[in-house]
Amino acid sequence: MVTVTVAPAGRSVSLAKGLPITVSIPGKGVETATVADVKAEIVKKFPRFEVSRQKLALKEDKRALVDDKTLRDAGVVDGGEVTVKDLGPQIGWRTVFLIEYAGPLVIHPIFYYLPKIIYGGSVQHSRVSQYVFAMTMLHFFKRELETVFVHRFSNGTMPFSNVFKNSGHYWVFSGAALAYSVYSPAYSSSSPFIRGTYRDDPTFLMACLGIWIFAELSNFSAHMTLRNLRPAGTRKRGIPHGYGFSLVSCPNYFFELLGWAVIAVMTGSYAAYTFLAIAGYIQTVWAIKKHRNYKKEFGNQYPKGRKVIFPFIL
Missing domain, CATH: 3.10.20.90 (Phosphatidylinositol 3-kinase Catalytic Subunit; Chain A, domain 1)
Known part of the structure; x- marks a missing residue:
């Protein structure tokens, strides 16, 4: 005893x-x-x-x-x-993630389908608005499914108050701000900001969609690699290898930022660029911390040429 x-x-x-x-x-x-x-x-x-x-x-x-x-x-x-x-008071990490990603899934349909309430009149959505709506909904639906079926969390809980801080930039910036911008009359099919510009060019939009799909699938692949490193119910850590990890320590962050960069470029929206900048800063900080932890834990076994988050740059 x-x-x-x-x-x-x-x-x-x-x-x-x-x-x-x-x-x-x-x-x-x-x-x-x-x-x-x-x-x-x-x-x-x-x-x-x-x-x-x-x-x-x-x-x-x-x-x-x-x-x-x-x-x-x-x-x-x-x-x-x-x-x-x-x-x-504590709340489970899985629950926090579900709350974070649920915000945009609720907010975007409100702005997209109820323009009379939001903008005071009807809006004929342009192609770019339709693409952004589909891409945003699919992205966050994917994140919800990954939270339930893919992610394994080394920490079970976090302080309950953190749920508001963690959800803020998703609900406000990729939720309300982005939705308000890209479903507004300025992005309608008859708007001079859209008509005759690259934002209404089917070839350009399809190319953007192709890059976005590549980013989403690559992000999912990275998440699966990380999941398979940690047996269920353990805190075990290992050195990730394979697709994306040969270049950077956190390819999941890189591919997610690539997906949001596509949306920013195809819309030219201040809200999309603002969210990209915020997400880029946050995920770069996280990536640097994870990269340092990998090097500290695994020492000389960790690949020396591997960058942090942006291939060949950082």
């Missing part, structure tokens, strides 16, 4: 007023008991203090201990002490 003292990190924990406590894990030693076992014992003492809200760390260390690590690997000794912090 192993025993561990659990103390509050900083101020007292409202859902665990009795801290510090000593928990015992019967039948296990530090070689077999895990951080998750300690969290489960805390829940037994304080039923409202759910596992997802708990952040365990070593004393004088702010780094969270990983649930599936043994106490020995986490640096916890028999009779040692860990601290616990309340992370607040």
Whole structure:
């Protein structure tokens, strides 16, 4: 049996007023008991203090201990002490993704099919508006399906308040702003901004559609490669190889940005370019972090010539 003292990190924990406590894990030693076992014992003492809200760390260390690590690997000794912090109400990552992508799926049909309510009159949609509507709906429907059937998440939950921040740029920029722009009278079939321009050229639009389909399928391929690296229910990580990964660490981000770049070019919309810039910044930051983590974890085994997100550039 192993025993561990659990103390509050900083101020007292409202859902665990009795801290510090000593928990015992019967039948296990530090070689077999895990951080998750300690969290489960805390829940037994304080039923409202759910596992997802708990952040365990070593004393004088702010780094969270990983649930599936043994106490020995986490640096916890028999009779040692860990601290616990309340992370607040949590929500599942999968749920957050579903909420994020649901926004544009609801917003775009409202602007597309109800122009009298939005713009005060009917709008005869141009070819480019029709293409953008179909492409946007298919993109986010694909993302919803991937969230349910493809993605595997190393972290189970995030703070509930993050759902608003994470959903904001999808709901506002690729949702309301883009829809308001490309389904407006300025993009109608009779608008001088459309008639006689490349935005109404079937050959140009079909070429854009072809590149967009290539980007979407390539993005899906990258997601499948990442999925197959991690067995279900594990945090296992490996070095991704194959299509796209020979050039960059995060081809899924590159191909998604390529798809949005196509929409920006074919429409010339300020909203499309704004969303592309925001998404490009966010995903580049994510990619740099992932690239560094790959190099830190795998060292010399990680391909040296592989860029971060943009082939041959960054």
